[in-house]
Amino acid sequence: MLKGIDQRLSAEIVHVLMLMGHGDDLVICDVNHPAAAIAAETTHGRLVDMAGCDLPTAARAILTLMPLDTFVPAPVTRMQVVGDPAATMPVFARMQAVIDAAEGRRVEMQALERFAFYAAAKQAFAIIRTADSGPYGCFILKKGVVNLPEL
Template identity: 55%
Template sequence: MLKGIDPRLNPELLHVLAAMGHGDDLVICDTNFPADSVARQTVWGRPLRIDGADSATAVAAVLSLFPLDSFVDSPVSRMEVVGEPDTVTEVQREVQQAVDAAEGAPTPIASIERFAFYEAAKKAYAVLVTGELRFYGCFILKKGVIPPPAS
């Protein structure tokens, strides 16, 4: 427990969020995602867990500390429903709201086909498993930068 830090951000997760740099990706996924087999190919090498939170709560907790990348068009992506690339599920709408709230501006989430998502996820820095039980609660967030204090 630390002053002013969401208690859901456990010690190893804080370590990961701080160790990531500009352009590194974080996967935040639901409970059916093959998190362990994917995470072993990421930089961190094992999944992180935030078992008692749905995807939007986890995304909001992460974004309380984590800057999104402003160098790319879409710093957040979602896994597409198989065969329905344009469907946006309830979980995905909740995460869109959490992202917009954290950024203070509309920040549209891009979409990635299921198997392309798996390939992108293996190149990420780490995988964070939530307690989200609903399907398609899987996202990739790209880390941005913190500018120096104005002189």
């Protein structure tokens, strides 16, 4: 273990986050998402599991290290409810609260139709699958810039 890093974040997750650059996308999803098949097409090329975490817990841990992009209007994307795009699921509000708290501001979240979401997920850097049972627990987080002091 290392100081200051949430114990839920495995070495592989920290490595993935370190490899990502500004504008790269990270998918975090529930157990129903076809994550293994889609992950094969991502930059990382394989699925990363975050067992024992629901989506809000996983997002809270990830967002302690990863800032969201401030150069786009909506740095978070979620999947729409099939057949009812205006519907909301409880996980949407829980994730919104976690994301807003992590950033210290209201963060816009956009929605994509199911198959458009799958296509966008294939373009992501990596996919992290949580133990969340869902449904509709599928989110794409766009990485922002970390402001560091000069060396």
